[in-house]
Amino acid sequence: MIGLVIVSVFVLAALFAPWLATHAPTDQDFMAAMQPPSAAHWLGTDSFGQDMYSRLLHGARSALWIGFASVALGLVGGVALGLLAGLRGGRTEWFVMRVVDGLLAFPELIMAMAFMAIFGLGLSNVVYALGLSFVGPFARMVRADVLQVKGRPYVEAARLMGVPGRDIVLRHVLPNIASPILIQAGMRVSIAILLGSGLSFLGLGVVPPTPDWGLMISEGRGFITMAPWISGIPGLALAILLVGLNLFAEGLRDALDPRTRQD
Template sequence: MSEAIDVAPLARGSQWKQRFLQPLLRQRSAMAGLVILAIYVVAAVCAPWLATHDPTAQDLMAALQGPSAAHWLGTDSYGQDLYSRLLYGAQLALIIGFASVALGLFVGVAVGLAAGLMGGRTEWVLMRIVDGLLAFPELILAMAFMAVLGLGTENVVYALALSFVGPFARMTRGDVLQVKNQPYIEAAKLMGVGTAAVIWRHVLPNVVSPILVQAGMRISIAILLESGLSFLGIGVVPPTPDWGLMIAEGRAFITMAPWISGVPGLALAILLVALNLLGDGLRDAFDPNTQKDAG
């Protein structure tokens, strides 16, 4: 006697593939962004093996040298190898970008769920805090948090995450307000389904798509803000290999050694373009109206 096979997971997987994965794969620009991002990720993960020098080792006798066999992308004013610093800078940028967005998403979604589901005074207090966060540009807000937290890589992650809480919370609350009064939510409550189960099974699956799109687009913003903070001297502490620091250090030698700022600046620009292409693809793939028009 053959065993019964549960086809529900297969059906859900097929539905996810049809709704989200296939529309994403059809977009060449999004795929190009994904390929470029994959190259950056591989370079960042393999930085300890790909680097030819210690990224923080200084050799003043080799300062301001152009690209050569010994230093593929040249050296900076301290004689540090730019190629090695570029690889480790990619590692740091991706870690800070993904970590800050993930933390901001977690806190923002929690605040948005609490505000949307609880309502009343709790919603009013939480949303006034969110309004206060949204009243300032993200760079100014991150600078303010850095002034309180102090310099350092971890504090940059916390500062950026706090600056992202507002957008995630506002979006989540708006989606929850649209979902929580739907008939199937009321039916689940009447059937005795607990609040946690209602949130997990019925609310989150209906609000996760725009949240993921927002998260994908925020990663590029996080990397740009992190580089901006380090460029201004209030982010990562030298001699940590960081693209913002590298660009700032090369300003004084822009005419005699343009590669010091040009190399990390170009790497940052390419990564941001790739992330934006991928973010646009995610938005189109998760947008039902776009899929309807494409069909």
């Protein structure tokens, strides 16, 4: 419940950022650089004189977009590969799983960094890079679940009765593996947001002047003693959002996983 409330607050703030912001997030006023929180700038300004409150709100949009969009891409690709490997078997399964093993051979951050170095920086490429890095974990999990489900008597009976493969997948396989997929997706969103912020912090993600929390933390690290709010405020927002997402994912797991309900 607490996680849902926290996530809902951030989602609403991101959706209504253009109306809640007091300044344009990219407007610069060097005469007002590094001002502390005041009536004119509720959360102060950064080294370029940009309003921190407005950039924080618009930065939430970037963070949530990276989190949900990259997980959605990884989920679609992973489910497709996992279903293909689990249902086809044989050489198809062997080939697909070797591709998945190749994706899993590299840590997600390293793979994303390599992708960004090859294809360039920007918000869209961050989403694609993280989405690609999530395909492997989803594919391996889905394949394992499919292998369990397709051996059950009612699936075998449907196959013997001549039910088309597509109908078996839609009616019997997917409904039975939906819960672990949703649980895994919920847990991956917070990882995606953290990795996206990490890429921006390292200069391999979102590029200025686009508002991004990782970028804001990086820009303020040189002024941590003079203007701690530049890094501290987006860092605190990121921490609160990650806690909220993790609490929400745990609640989702408790609701959908019968093993936790029995405990």
